[in-house]
Amino acid sequence: MRKILTALPLIALLPAGMALADDDYEKSSRGEGMSRDAVMQIARENGWTVHEIEMEDGRYEIEGRDRDGRKIEAKLDPATQRLITSDYDDDDEDDDDDDYGASARNPAPAGTVAPPKNGLFGDGAPPKVQVN
């Protein structure tokens, strides 16, 4: 996954307005996590237009565009408060997401539809999964 062209900690670059989210940061340092509003506030402070915020693997993932209109993907760890951004080239194929919708090309998760009829599966119990 070497798509990332730049990845830099932005926490030091955040403007003074960051103070607005201080309460949330204090909570996160106690392991209580951050609110989505606090994440949105950080995005606004950086001049980002946010298309999507989601929690993945315990981190916030923010997708949108930066001040210059470049597609941006940022991750924020609520526990460490570390923010990492990734810029994408304008001709990056990931931009297809804008044309088809952010999740239109993603597969249906297990439990929402039956497994594919590829001859490998029986017609019995649906898949069960757990991560230990």
Added chain:
Amino acid sequence: MKSLLATLALSTALTIPALASAQPVTLKTTLNNYGGDGAYLALYVTDPSGAYAGSLWMAGGKSKYYEHLRDWYRATGGDPTQINGITGASVGAGRTLEITLDLADALFDAGYTLHIDAAVEDMRDSPNEVAVPLTTEGAGTPVPGRRYVSDFTYDM
């Protein structure tokens, strides 16, 4: 038309027993502590000639990352219909992914091979991380991975 119906009836009669002949199989994949983000894993099967036969599981829900599962992507073109209904979250370092699937008996002792491709953000892609022949004899025996997978076991 009658002959068509007869053909359909015959083919259905032949197909149904094959589908019914299936059993629950548990696929257990344990990852190393590689010190990165959650891994995307594609579990898929090739037939005796080495051609892609189908997918069993995709750990990781975002299709934009699938190109990093290079062998799987080359075989499927990243087609989401290949993995609809068999997709879950990515798997963190040091964690164990345990999937129980109802698999056709015909997959075992017939020359089919189960493969795992792995990819981790900002880290090196690892196609064909695991390649293990599907045999009843090999069930329960851990197979080591190459980079991110500590070991893989199937139980039936």
